[in-house]
Amino acid sequence: MEVSLPLTFAAGLLWGAVAFTIVGALTAGLVLAERKVSARIQGRVGPMHTGPHGALQTIADMIKLVMKEDVRPARADATAFRLGPLLVAVPAVLSLAVIPFGAPLVMRDLNVGVLYFLAIPGVTVIGLLLAGWASYDNYSFLGGLRSSAQFISYEIPRSLTVVTVVMLAGSLSTVDVLEAQRSVPYVVLLPFSFFLYCVTSLAEINRLPFDMPEAESELVAGYHTEYSGFRWALFFLAEYAGFFAAAAFGAVLFLGGGSGPLLPPVVWLAVKTAVLLFIGMWIRFTLPRFRADQLMRLAWKVFLPASLVNLVLAALIMRAVGS
Amino acid sequence: MSEPQNVEQLLFIAFGIVAAGGALYAVVTRSLLRSIIALGAFLTAVAGEFYLLAADFLAVVQIFVYVGGIVVLMLFALMLSASGVRHPLAAIDRPALGAALAYSLGAGVLWGSLTTELPAVGELPADAVDALGRALLGSQLWSFELIGVILLASVITALVIVRKERR
């Protein structure tokens, strides 16, 4: 063993802290970017007052959020109410541990990295259900149920789509998947998988046009109706952490991650992730929202069969072409 | 102190304590919600044990299926069956008798497994995930296809049970 064990633990602690900080900073950046992008798309200017062109707006928002009163409904189940946001936010950040950010910044190359990335966010569902149930509020309850139903429905086609990548790469390690894309990124070989991955990921992280669970016109704010201040901020953080993780993982799986000419890998990965994030925002402000029944029908009757067909076709073509 | 074997042993015991604690809380608490949350903690600790036992694929499957699946299913069932009840509670019957029986059964199992002569830990395959896949498509093919059949059967059964009662 080249690295001593206590050092490995310390490295884990350090990377955990780094990942959380990155996510915090990214959330601030992404919220601002999203406001500006949405403003541009909808012909507005977005936040302008705090800092030059409103650049410090989200910093001000963050300060506001940690300073806000922490209100809990009188009839809420205290333990579950506290546990909910943690169980939503922590897995979202934990899943980042296997994303290879480039040569010096591979946090951890697990043998089952791809599966780890898909499995950990599944814990989020428990958090959503707990938060909705514990609040003792009709909107929260329905919001929690809908969110979790949507999440589990899209988890299947998303995972099935990733199977094709694993099949081609011949490994479950994220680093090996990158290695296998040396010559040609998988977006060229598996364009349909890439499309399916992007759409189902958007749905799984509850973003428009798939943000039914939080449809403010119907359910107020969904499962986090009763949350305020920092606890609410954790849900918010989780949403953007999930958005970022899905984009970065998509860049690793389909776009060749950090490979590219001239610039260092981290920069290339950042550029590719940013492109995917921008597409996500673009979609959010361009398409209308789906209805709950349409969402579920899409997941089970369109995306799931499509991902199965995609898998079979990919396997057959791979076999016929021969490596 | 940082001898790998000792650290491994220590971690295994630590996870074991969390697992046993979670399991114990899950069976003795009266609150059904807490029981299920404790089950989640127990299952996560067991996933850690799997990883230490060189079964990393199994550990991830444990998180995926048990924590992200079965626990969620139980929460759904709890919430479906708790109309009008703020904190669903469940009674515990004759704990002394149950404890005595469980203790003697557990002690019997423990005695049995500790007195059995077990072979030493063998050489593990270099690429465990690969080996698992080969086993599933090779010597263990029947179990691979069998799970598929069982899963199909359980979809049919469960949907029939759920549908029958609908009026």
Added chain:
Amino acid sequence: MSGAYLSDVLFLLGFAVAVVTIPLVTLAAFGWLRPHYPEALKAEAYESGMPQASIPRRPFHMAYYNFALVFIVFEVETLLLFAVAPILRDAGWLGLAEVGAFVALVALSLFYAWRKGALVWR
């Protein structure tokens, strides 16, 4: 060999400890900065300004459970596909046929659930 597993666990444990501790510490650290004015009205559940009309502990539709049920079955099937996917490239036509039979079973369960109307959101 087993050292790799051990250090993976240690790393992930450290990672998890950090990720769980940071929000808890932040929450506690800003506790003294936060205002705290408890009020009976504030602790009411939100219902657009009206008193809570119905309690949120009522039976919701079975459709939710149907989806959860089909979900868990498909999850196990997906994981098994993950287990065999890495070796499929050099498993030959036979391996492909074996996995094909499994995928057919998956498709059959989907078809059954579809026909039974379990995939309809009501």
Added chain:
Amino acid sequence: MTTAAVTLSSVLFAIGVFGVLTRRNAISLLVSVEIMMNAAIINLAAFSRLYEPEAMTGQVFALVGIGIAACEAAVGLALVLAVYRRFGSTDVDSIDLLKG
């Protein structure tokens, strides 16, 4: 490690047995059964390193065990809900066909 694993497995199994014997609520029963199931799977994972470690037989069996646990939970909870809708309770004692 093997000793620790079989010890842990026995302890968890006993806890599961306790739950099954003392609980009347159907969901609690399933929780206890899952604990026993996991105890068995720990043993399978541990024995995978002892018997035919190259062939991964133990781990394949553990995988089958997890799959079966998932089926059991799906069918079991479907039964729980059917019972609940019929008898208005998830207590197994409330199942009384004569009253049905």
